[in-house]
Amino acid sequence: MGQDEPVDGIERDAMEFDVVVVGAGPAGLATAIRLKQLAAERSQDISVCVIEKGAEVGAHILSGAVIDPGALDELLPGWKENDPPAMTAATTDEVLFLSAAHQLKVPAWATPPAMQNHGNYIVSLAQLTRWLGGQAEALGVEIYPGFPAARVLYTAEGQVRGVVTGDMGLDRDGQPTDAFQPGMELLGRYTVFAEGSRGHLGRALIERFRLDADSDPQSYGIGIKELWEVRPEHFRPGLIVHTAGWPLDNATYGGGFIYHFGENRVAAGFVVGLNYQNPYLSPFEEFQRWKTHPALRGMFEGGRRLEYGARAITAGGLNALPKLVFPGGCLVGCDAGFLNAARIKGTHTAIKSGMLAAGALADALQAGRAHDELSAYPEAFRASWLYGELWKTRNFKAAMGKGLVMGTLLVGLDQTVFRGRLPVTLHVKKPDHLYLKPASECQPIEYPRPDGKLTFDRLSSVYLSGVNHGEQEPVHLRLKDPNVPTAINLPEYAGPEARYCPAAVYEYVEHEDGSGLRLQINAQNCVHCKTCDIKDPTQNIIWTPPEGGGGPGYSSM
Template structure:
């Protein structure tokens, strides 16, 4: 049997997203002698990054104050115009931006590809001496004798379909750190285990999520307006279902567009991907895309619980960074700035601890800074928007009541509604199928709207066919025996990549649950929305999954 080798570092970082890379850069800026490694499960840095994105540069400025004059920096397209609409089936109402508090305005922000921003950050990190290893999925955790986190297992390859070790099995390596930062993004698989082990969420509200789906289109240059930012609520989701759209005019006659569907929806017949495709048929959107061409597609869950859903972010031996902790500002539809700030704050705390000769303990200073510093200041005024959305819908709850609450926080420095909680998680929000009507969706036309599998082909997703499925069922019988009769097996619809199917005989009999793990784009929806909480997302072999070019 092969024994794992180990490597020792001061800080081990899991995930080459904005949080992990910001932490790595900050550590090296503070002391070039600190040894830092960043492990990324994607085939390259940026391959698994998906975001809208309009970037508030507050975090980037802390790392690189002169980023705007750096010729190689991909953060170039300044926001020039903000538009907010309420959509109906055939028309729209533009809301005056003056209705929204200043925190909602995008003046001074940038339209970016976060995948390309992360590629650039990785280059800067490597230039400072950080070791960055893509294609290294972290599959397990390593603990010290006292129970603190010591490191991770990375680069394990060679399991066969049946889960046994094949002839080419490689045990991977243990990477040990005085501190380990988990920056895996929303619903990280290792972070989920750490949160449970150390009971980090005992004093926080249930985490909440939305499913974000995005396409990139090349459009007619005559219709392009670089720097324009458009958001909408309403149709097709209606005024009861939470969610909304974004459309950003980026450079090179491209638009980044997408729909976020809050995963607390009740009707198991709802089909988020089809809602996204339907949204594109709205006259405002269809006319813009007419004559254009879709060039990319992807999907990823986003956190939306707010500051009350953030777990304790430090634990013995490590810390949770970025969307792993849940730092998205829901009404601003922004989280990358807070992810970067969290990486910087964690690095500062680790640097001070290392200077004192500490290791393997809790970085309490990081937890304090996250809540009491710039991140807390960003999230605290908007903390009631998500709960109000859930209770009253996006128009009455999110816009009107949420707007009043944010204005009070801005002008009077207190929230009208105090701090509202989230009554249940997204899986528990799903109601029985017989309580709701089946929703009929139009067939894709192949020009403006597309079927899931066609769009998945634009993600360049790949997983080794010989490896076991990384999507695990706790009980194989539940999908057909429970989820199908009770909920019409919503996995058929909530997955934006067509991973889950119910296969039947020609006469409709003998239903079977099929998992097409090869299609998985690592969005994590199944780990969050399955009403029986029966699906566990685990990492496949390193390099597997989507290969997003510039999401």
């Protein structure tokens, strides 16, 4: 029952399961784990398949990451005794407001509750996700890494029936080679989409079923991260630092983070809201410049950069959550947008959303249902602590959209004074790509050259991401209209693709015949952050999954 097959007339093998989960991140694995737990408790036989586009579970997982362990306690009681990856207990919170040369430390009494991390842990989310994958497999979940879901399959009545995995062995033009292997149909009574932020199938489902008709436009950020090994004298285990202000201007949402964990490891990163206005802004260069601040640079001196990566963040919160269900499936985790941006945390919310979905799925399967709408899932969400937590921080993104000074005052009033119970709800009015101003209205930004010790260029950074794509495979970054970049983006917005991409995928180069500039897409550099899919001012770029296993290969991000 597939549609829009890439090669006509080919037969595809099919496998059937009770539940197909797309994405082996915390949300997808939590869904699978909880389904198997409920099956055992009820003596049900529930078959669960999880497919993952990364070469292995965790290969595409990137986060800060400080986790609230509450949802993990619910999912796997006693998990700490089951050999999880190394974790460092949070000991100290510091919130800094930066100017170009100075810092202002927020006193502990003024730190919003959402920014306090007592009881939380600093972890590598890639490693934690691999561990969760092992827990799922031990319960009988079938996990298939290296198999991206390419498109959704529907019944004749328009219900979601499953997915088809990507074809392999295509040439640059999308034609079969001698190594061609057609994708497989994975069919389920229900399909769960857990692709992470800006999932390409989640996006298509939201559009097809108009799941966002009653919600605010979704808001995103780009998070860029480096993992460092620092000198022992610069290491403070359990230290959590968040910064706001410089190098961003007052109108641009964003800030930095520094987490000390493990053995002399420091996770350092920078987030920029993708509603920024100046097309000359480069989130990558802002991050590099941020590290040079007098309050920060000393920590990196004598250290060694180990890994690099970037990922979009679904940050709209409760007001931007789409409808979670549709005939035959549901959205969980960041595919829906459960991140709590005010807390800068999404792992516990992703896990809880998967658990709530699993409860509704198990009930539906027990009742013999299939392909209908899982109304019990959003009902369970509204009755859960997850809804209560997101409701208390519902105003965060809209408040910070009013600028650093006004936004900080509003968030402080909402979170510190009213404890999340401000008697009004603020709303975001338009999607991120509509905030970009024409270049003629903005000031170019001159960024310093990297020194190769503290600051770096994009290509050397991409090398540390472990990214890998086949040289001859089709370009997975597609243009709806190939003329738009040079007809609109370059003359009106000064070619923002070359700056918002943190991996040097997009560059304007001279035509071979000297007739002008053209947009060159270096798809082999792509770290799957999805920023181009979100920020392109003309919405002309569509991110699609590359051949199975392609992309970054994060080990400790």
